[in-house]
Amino acid sequence: MRALRYHGAGRLAIDEVREPSPKPGEAIVRVVSCGICGTDLAIRAGNLKRVKPPVTLGHESVGYVEALGVDGDLKTGQIVAVEPLRWCGSCGPCQDGNVHLCVQLTLLGVDADGGFAPFVSVPVEKLHGVPPGTPIERIAMAEPCAVSLRATYRSGLRPHGSIAIIGGGPIGALAALIARDVFHAKQVFVVEQHRFRADILRGMGFRVLAGVEAVEAIRSETSWGVDVALDCVGTTESLALAMEATKSAGTVTLIGLHDPTISFPLQGLVLRELRFVGTRIYSSRQFSEAVALLASGRIDTSPLITKRVPLELAVDDAFNALARGEDLMKVVVRC
Numbered sequence: 001m002r003a004l005r006y007h008g009a010g011r012l013a014i015d016e017v018r019e020p021s022p023k024p025g026e027a028i029v030r031v032v033s034c035g036i037c038g039t040d041l042a043i044r045a046g047n048l049k050r051v052k053p054p055v056t057l058g059h060e061s062v063g064y065v066e067a068l069g070v071d072g073d074l075k076t077g078q079i080v081a082v083e084p085l086r087w088c089g090s091c092g093p094c095q096d097g098n099v100h101l102c103v104q105l106t107l108l109g110v111d112a113d114g115g116f117a118p119f120v121s122v123p124v125e126k127l128h129g130v131p132p133g134t135p136i137e138r139i140a141m142a143e144p145c146a147v148s149l150r151a152t153y154r155s156g157l158r159p160h161g162s163i164a165i166i167g168g169g170p171i172g173a174l175a176a177l178i179a180r181d182v183f184h185a186k187q188v189f190v191v192e193q194h195r196f197r198a199d200i201l202r203g204m205g206f207r208v209l210a211g212v213e214a215v216e217a218i219r220s221e222t223s224w225g226v227d228v229a230l231d232c233v234g235t236t237e238s239l240a241l242a243m244e245a246t247k248s249a250g251t252v253t254l255i256g257l258h259d260p261t262i263s264f265p266l267q268g269l270v271l272r273e274l275r276f277v278g279t280r281i282y283s284s285r286q287f288s289e290a291v292a293l294l295a296s297g298r299i300d301t302s303p304l305i306t307k308r309v310p311l312e313l314a315v316d317d318a319f320n321a322l323a324r325g326e327d328l329m330k331v332v333v334r335c
């Protein structure tokens with residue numbers, strides 16, 4: 001079969017590789033689509049030093065159960081989303097129940113062969129099924145949706161509360177959908193400069209703001225700021241904006257990791273008693289919840305998938321297009 005593999009900094013290729021066969025406790029998934037995320041671009045750029053080439057990338061895969069190496073509830077032909085996390089179960093964070101913070105955490109599609117291929121081998125407990133007849137593209141964004149779901153929980157957003165989301169890429173857009181359609185937030189603001197993405201979000205009914213007017217508009221349309229802000233960018237500027245948009249005693253949740261080190265307006269934290277919360281990936285339960293929300297149609301991600309590229313063309317038409325900053329939101333590879 002053909003697979004999109006990482007061969008070291010700057011080098012991706014479509015290679016001929018052996019099809020996986022099911023090991024005990026695992027299933028073979030026939031991949032229908034696999035989304036491209038910022039992490040894939042960071043790996044390709046050589047910025048994730050732990051990744052050992054050659055490896056098949058892709059950690060946002062959905063497909064059908066093709067073969068099972070174990071008896072259980074799953075059936076061949078069932079539609080599934082693949083949860084890519086693997087943890088050790090014995091380190092401190094794992095023992096505390098925070099398996100997503102495992103000191104040896106690995107991801108399918110980063111540390112082991114993933115979903116940019118027609119078939120992938122996955123431990124059965126990492127497969128999340130949906131009811132028969134569910135249109136498979138509904139769950140194509142399950143993995144990033146789980147990230148945004150955890151971030152929204154971590155933010156402490158309450159029903160009928162207000163939220164400002166800094167950065168309207170896929171993670172921010174999914175958080176906006178979750179805030180409105182799951183948490184029933186009264187006010188959802190998205191701050192996004194990129195015209196193409198801003199237009200998509202406006203089309204989905206969100207209040208989209210840009211630049212310096214954003215803080216002023218948010219303050220005037222709320223009681224001096226939102227209850228919670230979610231920084232999906234992670235720069236000095238985006239954090240300052242998130243803090244200024246948040247009311248005193250509100251919460252700023254950090255998810256974006258654009259710059260490893262940023263400067264930080266300390267006085268805003270102390271004098272206005274802001275709370276800061278970090279959020280990372282998701283728990284298995286939250287992954288399941290994200291899959292169920294998408295499968296039921298409560299969250300409609302269809303406006304966010306703006307390009308579908310066949311595997312053979314994924315390097316040029318998907319990875320290079322994203323790296324060039326073309327007008328794109330979520331790009332999925334059809335395997």
Ligand SMILES: [Zn+2]
Pocket residue numbers: 037038039040059
């Ligand atoms: Zn990702």
Ligand SMILES: [Zn+2]
Pocket residue numbers: 087088089090091092093094099101102103104105
């Ligand atoms: Zn662990």
